[in-house]
Amino acid sequence: MEVKEVVVVVKWSGKEYKIVDLTDQDTVEMLRHEIYRKTQVRPERQKLLNLKHKGKPAADNVKISALELKPNFKLMMVGSTEADIEDACSLPDDIGDVVDDFDDAEDRDESVENSAVYLAKIQRRVRDYKITELSKPRAGKKLLVLDIDYTLFDHRSPAETGTELMRPYLHEFLTSAYEHYDIVIWSATSMRWIEEKMRLLGVANHTNYKILFYLDSNAMISVHVPERGVVDVKPLGVIWALYKQYSSSNTIMFDDIRRNFLMNPKSGLKIRAFRQAHLNRSKDTELLKLSQYLRKIAINCKDFSMLNHRKWEHYDPKKS
Numbered sequence: 001m002e003v004k005e006v007v008v009v010v011k012w013s014g015k016e017y018k019i020v021d022l023t024d025q026d027t028v029e030m031l032r033h034e035i036y037r038k039t040q041v042r043p044e045r046q047k048l049l050n051l052k053h054k055g056k057p058a059a060d061n062v063k064i065s066a067l068e069l070k071p072n073f074k075l076m077m078v079g080s081t082e083a084d085i086e087d088a089c090s091l092p093d094d095i096g097d098v099v100d101d102f103d104d105a106e107d108r109d110e111s112v113e114n115s116a117v118y119l120a121k122i123q124r125r126v127r128d129y130k131i132t133e134l135s136k137p138r139a140g141k142k143l144l145v146l147d148i149d150y151t152l153f154d155h156r157s158p159a160e161t162g163t164e165l166m167r168p169y170l171h172e173f174l175t176s177a178y179e180h181y182d183i184v185i186w187s188a189t190s191m192r193w194i195e196e197k198m199r200l201l202g203v204a205n206h207t208n209y210k211i212l213f214y215l216d217s218n219a220m221i222s223v224h225v226p227e228r229g230v231v232d233v234k235p236l237g238v239i240w241a242l243y244k245q246y247s248s249s250n251t252i253m254f255d256d257i258r259r260n261f262l263m264n265p266k267s268g269l270k271i272r273a274f275r276q277a278h279l280n281r282s283k284d285t286e287l288l289k290l291s292q293y294l295r296k297i298a299i300n301c302k303d304f305s306m307l308n309h310r311k312w313e314h315y316d317p318k319k320s
């Protein structure tokens, strides 16, 4: 299938926003999601005035290719951001993160992973996303990709200092992992936020390990899942395309949200979320246990894609 990139300019509140992250194979629902990423106007609040299909307002399931948009098409939108809406303060700001996971679902079918539309989006990230290396990749190392929020750090509990919100054994974990793995941090937030948190936690300039680079929300892509709608995910293909030494055979990714692995279900390990730091600081030993798992598979397993990370606690090198 041939996939074409589509650029739409949205006019809203007297400003223009360029939506570049679309292909003609995406749907109106995806367009709305991308508009949301740019403007913070939630899809259900967007009124897209001149988006028509067969003379009627275009429904969410209509493909962009069917809209026959002219080059330099300008889409007129009316809508309010949550911040502008009175009842916004009653909504938790991470509602999407917490509620919308795939815990109840089995691993997704591979069609999502291989779909031409998503591969095109990954290509665009590979082309346009600028990675700033903080250290150099080391020969023969495997790759560990880590989420921040609720994985390494609890950003929502009350605390006096950043270190109180740090997951216990974080530095021990990173020191141990560094022996066999190059380490990448990937968070669905902004680069500024990531840099600040990593400095605050003392990760940015630790003497026992180095971070290879950080990735932020702009390296993520949006995918459409039939029963869930559009969600943002972290496709490892972005890293694998730029760093050929890493692949599904030597990469593992930790996240407390399973849907972030949607493009790479076999490479993801869903870590138990670290929440309520003030209550759990003294008992959480997840990172210690995971250190041992990382060490064992690095030494014993030639191909990580053969592993089932859902059963990481029962991993036995003799049986695999």
Ligand SMILES: [Mg+2]
Pocket (backbone or CB within 6 Å): 147, 148, 149, 150, 151, 255, 256, 257
């Ligand atoms: Mg998280």
